[in-house]
Amino acid sequence: MSEIVLADLPEDVQADVARTRQVVSDLHAELPRWGVVVWTAGNVSQRVRCAEQIGQDLLVIKPSGVRYDQLGPEKMVVCTLDGTKIVDGTSDKLSPSSDTAAHAYVYAHMPEVGGVVHTHSSYATAWAALRRPIPCVLTMMADEFGGEIPVGPFALIGDDSIGRGIVETLRNSNSPAVLMANHGPFTIGGDAEAAVKAAVMCEEVARTIHLAYQAGTPVPLDPEAVTRLNDRYQHVYGQH
Amino acid sequence: MSEIVLADLPEDVQADVARTRQVVSDLHAELPRWGVVVWTAGNVSQRVRCAEQIGQDLLVIKPSGVRYDQLGPEKMVVCTLDGTKIVDGTSDKLSPSSDTAAHAYVYAHMPEVGGVVHTHSSYATAWAALRRPIPCVLTMMADEFGGEIPVGPFALIGDDSIGRGIVETLRNSNSPAVLMANHGPFTIGGDAEAAVKAAVMCEEVARTIHLAYQAGTPVPLDPEAVTRLNDRYQHVYGQH
Amino acid sequence: MSEIVLADLPEDVQADVARTRQVVSDLHAELPRWGVVVWTAGNVSQRVRCAEQIGQDLLVIKPSGVRYDQLGPEKMVVCTLDGTKIVDGTSDKLSPSSDTAAHAYVYAHMPEVGGVVHTHSSYATAWAALRRPIPCVLTMMADEFGGEIPVGPFALIGDDSIGRGIVETLRNSNSPAVLMANHGPFTIGGDAEAAVKAAVMCEEVARTIHLAYQAGTPVPLDPEAVTRLNDRYQHVYGQH
Amino acid sequence: MSEIVLADLPEDVQADVARTRQVVSDLHAELPRWGVVVWTAGNVSQRVRCAEQIGQDLLVIKPSGVRYDQLGPEKMVVCTLDGTKIVDGTSDKLSPSSDTAAHAYVYAHMPEVGGVVHTHSSYATAWAALRRPIPCVLTMMADEFGGEIPVGPFALIGDDSIGRGIVETLRNSNSPAVLMANHGPFTIGGDAEAAVKAAVMCEEVARTIHLAYQAGTPVPLDPEAVTRLNDRYQHVYGQH
Numbered sequence: 001m002s003e004i005v006l007a008d009l010p011e012d013v014q015a016d017v018a019r020t021r022q023v024v025s026d027l028h029a030e031l032p033r034w035g036v037v038v039w040t041a042g043n044v045s046q047r048v049r050c051a052e053q054i055g056q057d058l059l060v061i062k063p064s065g066v067r068y069d070q071l072g073p074e075k076m077v078v079c080t081l082d083g084t085k086i087v088d089g090t091s092d093k094l095s096p097s098s099d100t101a102a103h104a105y106v107y108a109h110m111p112e113v114g115g116v117v118h119t120h121s122s123y124a125t126a127w128a129a130l131r132r133p134i135p136c137v138l139t140m141m142a143d144e145f146g147g148e149i150p151v152g153p154f155a156l157i158g159d160d161s162i163g164r165g166i167v168e169t170l171r172n173s174n175s176p177a178v179l180m181a182n183h184g185p186f187t188i189g190g191d192a193e194a195a196v197k198a199a200v201m202c203e204e205v206a207r208t209i210h211l212a213y214q215a216g217t218p219v220p221l222d223p224e225a226v227t228r229l230n231d232r233y234q235h236v237y238g239q240h
Numbered sequence: 241m242s243e244i245v246l247a248d249l250p251e252d253v254q255a256d257v258a259r260t261r262q263v264v265s266d267l268h269a270e271l272p273r274w275g276v277v278v279w280t281a282g283n284v285s286q287r288v289r290c291a292e293q294i295g296q297d298l299l300v301i302k303p304s305g306v307r308y309d310q311l312g313p314e315k316m317v318v319c320t321l322d323g324t325k326i327v328d329g330t331s332d333k334l335s336p337s338s339d340t341a342a343h344a345y346v347y348a349h350m351p352e353v354g355g356v357v358h359t360h361s362s363y364a365t366a367w368a369a370l371r372r373p374i375p376c377v378l379t380m381m382a383d384e385f386g387g388e389i390p391v392g393p394f395a396l397i398g399d400d401s402i403g404r405g406i407v408e409t410l411r412n413s414n415s416p417a418v419l420m421a422n423h424g425p426f427t428i429g430g431d432a433e434a435a436v437k438a439a440v441m442c443e444e445v446a447r448t449i450h451l452a453y454q455a456g457t458p459v460p461l462d463p464e465a466v467t468r469l470n471d472r473y474q475h476v477y478g479q480h
Numbered sequence: 481m482s483e484i485v486l487a488d489l490p491e492d493v494q495a496d497v498a499r500t501r502q503v504v505s506d507l508h509a510e511l512p513r514w515g516v517v518v519w520t521a522g523n524v525s526q527r528v529r530c531a532e533q534i535g536q537d538l539l540v541i542k543p544s545g546v547r548y549d550q551l552g553p554e555k556m557v558v559c560t561l562d563g564t565k566i567v568d569g570t571s572d573k574l575s576p577s578s579d580t581a582a583h584a585y586v587y588a589h590m591p592e593v594g595g596v597v598h599t600h601s602s603y604a605t606a607w608a609a610l611r612r613p614i615p616c617v618l619t620m621m622a623d624e625f626g627g628e629i630p631v632g633p634f635a636l637i638g639d640d641s642i643g644r645g646i647v648e649t650l651r652n653s654n655s656p657a658v659l660m661a662n663h664g665p666f667t668i669g670g671d672a673e674a675a676v677k678a679a680v681m682c683e684e685v686a687r688t689i690h691l692a693y694q695a696g697t698p699v700p701l702d703p704e705a706v707t708r709l710n711d712r713y714q715h716v717y718g719q720h
Numbered sequence: 721m722s723e724i725v726l727a728d729l730p731e732d733v734q735a736d737v738a739r740t741r742q743v744v745s746d747l748h749a750e751l752p753r754w755g756v757v758v759w760t761a762g763n764v765s766q767r768v769r770c771a772e773q774i775g776q777d778l779l780v781i782k783p784s785g786v787r788y789d790q791l792g793p794e795k796m797v798v799c800t801l802d803g804t805k806i807v808d809g810t811s812d813k814l815s816p817s818s819d820t821a822a823h824a825y826v827y828a829h830m831p832e833v834g835g836v837v838h839t840h841s842s843y844a845t846a847w848a849a850l851r852r853p854i855p856c857v858l859t860m861m862a863d864e865f866g867g868e869i870p871v872g873p874f875a876l877i878g879d880d881s882i883g884r885g886i887v888e889t890l891r892n893s894n895s896p897a898v899l900m901a902n903h904g905p906f907t908i909g910g911d912a913e914a915a916v917k918a919a920v921m922c923e924e925v926a927r928t929i930h931l932a933y934q935a936g937t938p939v940p941l942d943p944e945a946v947t948r949l950n951d952r953y954q955h956v957y958g959q960h
Contacts, residue, residue: 034278038754038924039917041860065958095958120860122924126931129857129938137369139397139423140281140360156945157859158952182941183859197279204278204362211366214934215453218369221422225396232398238305238335274518377609379637379663380521380600437519444518444602451606455693458609461662465636472638478545478575514758617849619877619903620761620840677759684758684842691846695933698849701902705876712878718785718815 004086006078013050017088020046020060021073027196031119032068034200040065042119042199043097046192047107048078049114057081059107063094081108098157105163106188110170115192117199120184123206127151128179134206136226137218141205146174146230147223149202154181174230177202244326246318253290253298257328260286260300261313267436268302268311271359274440280305282359282439283337286432287347288318289354297321299347303334321348338397345403346428350410355432357439360424363446367391368419374449376466377458381445386414386470387463389442394421414470417442484566486558493530497568500528500540501553507676508542508551511599514680520545522599522679523577526672527587528558529594537561539587543574561588578637585643586668590650595672597679600664603686607631608659614686616706617698621685626654626710627703629682634661654710657682724774724806726798733770737808740766740780741793747916751839752788754920760785762839762919763817766912767827768798769834777801779827783814801828818877825883826908830890835912837919840904843926847871848899854926856946857938861925866894866950867943869922874901894950897922 006014027044031037045061060076074090077097083104085096097103103116127134127149134149136142141149152169155161166186169178176198177187185202189195212218246254267284271277285301300316314330317337323344325336337343343356367374367389374389376382381389392409395401406426409418416438417427425442429435452458486494507524511517525541540556554570557577563584565576577583583596607614607629614629616622621629632649635641646666649658656678657667665682669675692698726734747764751757765781780796794810797817803824805816817823823836847854847869854869856862861869872889875881886906889898896918897907905922909915932938 039920041921041924098953120858120924120928122928123931125858125860125928126935129929129932130936131939132936137422138360138365140365154939156948158948182857182939200279201281204281204360208360208362208365209369210931210935211363211450212369215366215450216370216372219371219394219422228396228398233338377662378600378605380605440519441521444521444600448600448602448605449609451603451690452609455606455690456610456612459611459634459662468636468638473578617902618840618845620845680759681761684761684840688840688842688845689849691843691930692849695846695930696850696852699851699874699902708876708878713818 004080004084006086006088009050010053013048013053016048016050017058017060017078018073020048021076021078024060024062024076024192025071025073027192028062028068028071030196030200031117034203036119036121036199036203037068040067042121043099043103043117044192044196045097045100045103045107045116047114057107058086059100059104061100061103062097063091064097066094079104099162101157101160102162102166102186105160106166106186109163109167110188112190113188115189115195117187117189117192117195118184119199119203121199121203121206123210124149124177124179124203125184126210127206128184129182131181133179134209135218136221137209137212138205139221139229140201141209142221142226142229143233144198144201145177145205146234147226148173149175149177149179149185149205152178152180152186154183244320244324246326246328249290250293253288253293256288256290257298257300257318258313260288261316261318264300264302264316264432265311265313267432268308270436270440271357272308274443276359276361276439276443277308280307282357282361283339283343284432284436285337285340285343285347285356287354297347298326299340299344301340301343302337303331304337306334319344339402341397341400342402342406342426345400346406346426349403349407350428352430353428355429355435357427357429357432357435358424359439359443361439361443361446363450364389364417364419364443365424366450367446368424369422371421373419374446375458376461377449377452378445379461379469380441381449382461382466382469383473384438384441385417385445386474387466388413389415389417389419389425389445392418392420392426394423484560484564486566486568489530490533493528493533496528496530497538497540497558498553500526501556501558504540504542504556504672505551505553507672508548510676510680511597512548514683516599516601516679516683517548520547522601523579523583523597524672524676525577525580525583525587525596527594537587538566539580539584541580541583542577543571544577546574559584579642581637581640582642582646582666585640586646586666589643589647590668592670593668595669595675597667597669597672597675598664599679599683601679601683601686603690604629604657604659604665604683605663606690607686608664609662611661613659614689615698616701617689617692618685619701619709620681621689622701622706622709623713624678624681625657625685626714627706628653629655629657629659629665629685632658632660632666634663724800724804726806726808729770730773733768733773736768736770737778737780737798738793740768741796741798744780744782744796744912745791745793747912748782748788748791750916750920751837754923756839756841756919756923757788760787762841763819763823763837764912764916765817765820765823765827765836767834777827778806779820779824781820781823782817783811784817786814799824819882821877821880822882822886822906825880826886826906829883829887830908832910833908835909835915837907837909837912837915838904839919839923841919841923841926843930844869844897844899844905844923845903846930847926848904849902851901853899854929855938856941857929857932858925859941859949860921861929862941862946862949863953864918864921865897865925866954867946868893869895869897869899869905869925872898872900872906874903
């Protein structure tokens, strides 16, 4: 595939990319705000839906190893869904996040997904180190996750095994979050904001349920109640 | 009941609503400041005492799913005590918090209550997942809660069962906080600020007493001491 | 004793009081910054050494129930060492902290103490709920506390029993911190800043050592090493 | 050795010192931001590579006992690698950090090290109190630390025993962090920023793995996977 240059793309696609870079840059500030990352250890991406115009979608993601307070829309990196960086004019000296291949695999294989987030948030990652799914014992967890948060396989960075592990696990689950074994959570959503929300809520339920198990055994939720809560939340909560 | 329009209400009621919207908007900033919420997972409301002027009280509450840093008085939603939104001119496209029915039920059935807060703060919600009341082993807990913080029934959103569970539990308790089973704390107060204070203090005692039980068994307080501390605190503490 | 009016005191005493009110007001911002308080649940005071000029020292302390972001030097309350408020012209409608009697008792009975702080910080208060002293297993604890942090008696607010408990416990200890049973830490220092530092360090060692005991049994420090570290720290650390 | 005066050094060395003082001052703000210090309990230093020009390298470090919000480049202290303060014109009344001897020993004995950080961050220090290395059970830990984080000997401040303990432990390890027994972590890096990153990541993995062990036994990583992850991370991650 020959190199893609942002300035050569149709104007509406360029505008979409610009909007997405602003959104993705801004959302990175939510990660330290809610305590789900330290230093540079987490990243947000969002899909640009431009397959009709240019024959393929793009994704916008954090540059690798840059601290959150040094980000800005012009530093967000634009890639194709096979993880190749395009020439965008402002971030050309920056490498994309080392997790780009995993994000790209998810977009390529789950067309409904518009946003992906990866963190190593402490409590969720502790469950991941134990390779233990988080049981659904809270109404807020039924709302957001529709059941347990599942564990994905142990996979090493460097090929598509992380991406495959995420996709295979989430396809068999209601949950927008997966705990990759000995690694940490990946979350998905209709857009990047929804995926960030899932990352923040994943850590919150991981913490609360960890604390409950330290003191006893939480009362499980009835599966029918979980279904009712999840249906209602997905269709009624928020502004429509 | 026909639709209520804010602009048609008596001027003093309009002024009261405006003041209350500012107070409720400002108090939402206290929730992330003290770590009792993440993302949009908590809400504050306050009663507008206007039954003499218009035949019923109103309540002001957070819009559903809006992030704390995007709030403002003009986005606060005004409802009747059966949970119906009134036309207020600025928040008309916003839905009230999905917990509005529970807040409204409390105001309708506990006339002395002027403020209600709901969070899913981590430690308090861990006690709620265990359906275990928080025992009164701290002087600050005797001061603020007058005894243990009780657990309310498991209740699903969608009818008045959450509201009923809150009211029935708090009527039999000194505590301004109740831990709804597998859900989280609701707190009440003479106004919204008092209810926010109770929400923050509820998490603080939930955390401290959880930590104590992780390491041993705290020495219980003598019930007479609890009563003396609570009486004194409710009548002497603060500015009068 | 007849009422004391600030404006009637010698000019140098008035200047000293003004400086002290600024210091005490500013230091209250350190309590939420380091996570040792929530809402209004902690207070700082400092002695004004004016016995030579007016026959007695004074103390400056937080007003009761006022939130930390609403403080300022003009709201700091000035009291005699028997806890009586003096007329200061700007805080006259404010009551002093409900813990003023305890602070005042310490100043009256420990002439070397220039600052007192009280918090209910979570980990320190968990140790207090267990009535268990914090063992000295860290070099930073040897530095700052010179040994274990002792537990004081259970005492109810309302007379001088809290103040007496603090003084009697600290007189028999190297530590500038005491954990009052089922209540929380009080700390002392040469001035208010030193007492705030002790409050912050007390929570830090309470947390660290709690965590260590959750996972095993920390190796105790040799008493001679504790003495050497404490001597060195008290005489060498910081700017002289 | 006669006293060194900054103003007498070659201009390029003076410029290097000035740049380094800015960097070291700024990086201290990262310590409270990521929750690895309280009050004044942690310090950052960086080497100035000027042996070619003046026959020896220098180091820049925090002044002792000064609070993080009161720092600035002009207060950073410049020392030789035997820990002697040089005359720099602006910090001459300030003493260097009481940990300067340990930092200096590391620079003198590990020529590849350009930055050193010391904290007492809670979770890492809890492992240090147990004298228990942190096992490598997370991919992020393999990335950053290349294996377990080792424990160094118990050593008292006052001679070079802390510095020796750090150097001897790190020479036998892939890890840029060492947990000094009953004391806390020291970290190293190619520059001060890398050492700060290691300090922040050290606390993060200490916390996550502590939480995992509270709930069960984490699945260990295969040593070959650790090596592959570490190699890749050290050569591919970030901007090159």
